[in-house]
Amino acid sequence: MMKMMTTTRRHSPTAVAASWLFLVHVVIVVVLPILRIPTTVDSFVISRSSSLDYPTCASHNNIANSNDHNRMILRATSETTSSTSIEEETQQHLEEISRNFNNAFENCRKEITRTCNVKMGLSPTGGSMRLGWIATKDIKKGEIIANMPYDELWEISSKTARKTIFKDVLDDKYEGWTGDTGLVALSLLNEIARSSKGTAGIEKPERPPQIQSFIEEWIRSLPTPTEMKIDHPLFWPEEDQEVLQLSSNTKIYRVLDDIEEDAKWLVENIFEKDRETFPEKVQLSSGIDVPCFSVEGYKWVMALTQSRSFFVDGKSRIMPFMDGGNHDDDAMEIRPGYMGTFGTTKGAEVIANTKYKEGEEVFLSYGPKSAADYLLEHGFCPRSSFKTAVSEVTIEIDSEDRFYDDKLDILEFETYDQAPMDPTQSFDVVSAIGRDGEPDPAFLQFVRLKKLNSMDAFMLESIFRKEVWGFMALPVSESNELAVVETISDICESSLEDLNQCPEGGPEICTQLRESETKAIKRTLEFMLREKQALDLKEYYQERRLKDLGLDSEWSREEDIGDPELSFGQTRAPGGSDFDW
Numbered sequence: 001m002m003k004m005m006t007t008t009r010r011h012s013p014t015a016v017a018a019s020w021l022f023l024v025h026v027v028i029v030v031v032l033p034i035l036r037i038p039t040t041v042d043s044f045v046i047s048r049s050s051s052l053d054y055p056t057c058a059s060h061n062n063i064a065n066s067n068d069h070n071r072m073i074l075r076a077t078s079e080t081t082s083s084t085s086i087e088e089e090t091q092q093h094l095e096e097i098s099r100n101f102n103n104a105f106e107n108c109r110k111e112i113t114r115t116c117n118v119k120m121g122l123s124p125t126g127g128s129m130r131l132g133w134i135a136t137k138d139i140k141k142g143e144i145i146a147n148m149p150y151d152e153l154w155e156i157s158s159k160t161a162r163k164t165i166f167k168d169v170l171d172d173k174y175e176g177w178t179g180d181t182g183l184v185a186l187s188l189l190n191e192i193a194r195s196s197k198g199t200a201g202i203e204k205p206e207r208p209p210q211i212q213s214f215i216e217e218w219i220r221s222l223p224t225p226t227e228m229k230i231d232h233p234l235f236w237p238e239e240d241q242e243v244l245q246l247s248s249n250t251k252i253y254r255v256l257d258d259i260e261e262d263a264k265w266l267v268e269n270i271f272e273k274d275r276e277t278f279p280e281k282v283q284l285s286s287g288i289d290v291p292c293f294s295v296e297g298y299k300w301v302m303a304l305t306q307s308r309s310f311f312v313d314g315k316s317r318i319m320p321f322m323d324g325g326n327h328d329d330d331a332m333e334i335r336p337g338y339m340g341t342f343g344t345t346k347g348a349e350v351i352a353n354t355k356y357k358e359g360e361e362v363f364l365s366y367g368p369k370s371a372a373d374y375l376l377e378h379g380f381c382p383r384s385s386f387k388t389a390v391s392e393v394t395i396e397i398d399s400e401d402r403f404y405d406d407k408l409d410i411l412e413f414e415t416y417d418q419a420p421m422d423p424t425q426s427f428d429v430v431s432a433i434g435r436d437g438e439p440d441p442a443f444l445q446f447v448r449l450k451k452l453n454s455m456d457a458f459m460l461e462s463i464f465r466k467e468v469w470g471f472m473a474l475p476v477s478e479s480n481e482l483a484v485v486e487t488i489s490d491i492c493e494s495s496l497e498d499l500n501q502c503p504e505g506g507p508e509i510c511t512q513l514r515e516s517e518t519k520a521i522k523r524t525l526e527f528m529l530r531e532k533q534a535l536d537l538k539e540y541y542q543e544r545r546l547k548d549l550g551l552d553s554e555w556s557r558e559e560d561i562g563d564p565e566l567s568f569g570q571t572r573a574p575g576g577s578d579f580d581w
């Protein structure tokens, strides 16, 4: 009855308006967000690299979308109509950049590539419009997307920095905190200076004009701190960096400190001594002012280097153009290859993991890395990086340890074919199917050496110097193994405490990172607590040695007497044992 009444009742105009308003409100607030439909038509961006089940990346929500190559979907941005003109301007600007870049590439195509089926073009991958690879023809699965021979003329590497560009400026012994990446960044800084208006930078390596123009167009295509926003944690606001610092065991402040320390040293000892060659700022030929040989400039090129360099054929390098592809979890990594008519030219190549249609965006993979590494290097975390929860823990040999020198000696000279090891080492702890919390064997080996003392310290005697690192691969003694378990548990507990200190809020990606690392550490802690319960079940060094010597069984007179090799009164064959322990 009531129902009938309500359906037949006439509403007042105010009530009708209120109902409509309510309905519209429900649609906007509840239905549209669920369907992921934008509220302004102008803010649609057509994307083929986003998936419906995942939010798009607003600034700092740097979770990469899975790239579904067969789907074209509409993606909503939260921008309002007023920002559309800015988007249009950005788009036009990026189109011009791509056009100029592709023209410069064509002018030296024969020299710099043997096969190339992509060009630079606009890409929405990552949430905001930037650049990526676009197929210039249909590409088959397994076909070469692009290749590029190694050549100092266009490759940006630490070797070119040291041996060519800064040969007369930088001491051979220069070792920055930022390592090889810092040297690649230094080369990039020089390229930025060379491509600016004026005479800044060192004119090395000398290049034919068409290759120099190509490099200059490539420099113009890079994101700058002033003109096009770099979405990289090194450029996040301080409060967001603080959240990141508290969200991961891989510490952004350490990275920032290393960069700042190297930059300050370079400014003081190299750049300030010749400000004509190494100016603090330069103007690119496009008219944009950018920081150059300064702390800010070095930070910029470090962010660029970390996000654009790749490690191939034993070297970290940036190859302009090969750095232009965006990441997809399913795509292939850049790999070493041979190219050219006779297949004798060495270089880098990328192969298609799937087929692409002409005009589609083409992807490569930046490789398997932890979420923290992805974020700190590339400024985003692909889905694959969260599949295995990883956290990096750092541990060092205590300098107060009475056996410190012996342990250092072993790490430096006696770790077999491994490179010399520092007394401070970092290891990943992981939570993954098949290895849930179980520490890396190398981690256990290092901690066993770190905790080696008292009754077990005889292993540090010089006669064992060549073997001791191998001994550490297996449990040494119950007391040593207990110390190992406790040390790793303490590290886990204090890491968990640190992660718990992080306040709520901040970039969404930091929350995800924190959850993922917490999981990896918790699983490791649980594993170590189980190990602690089972210490008496393990086999230790002494038992293993006795076994090796055949002395681990109960002695029986009958068996010994039964041995035809033994003479009267002998119980064990002379020379039959090896008492080198």
Ligand SMILES: C[S@@+](CC[C@H](N)C(=O)[O-])C[C@H]1O[C@@H](n2cnc3c(N)ncnc32)[C@H](O)[C@@H]1O
Pocket: 063, 064, 065, 125, 126, 127, 130, 131, 132, 221, 222, 223, 231, 307, 308, 323, 324, 325, 326, 327, 328, 377, 378, 379, 380, 382
């Ligand atoms: C080597 S550059 C690729 C070209 C770059 N998009 C550009 O416009 O210059 C790598 C950077 O592109 C962005 N990027 C690449 N793949 C991405 C992805 N799947 N999701 C989010 N950002 C991505 C990140 O900012 C990363 O640091």
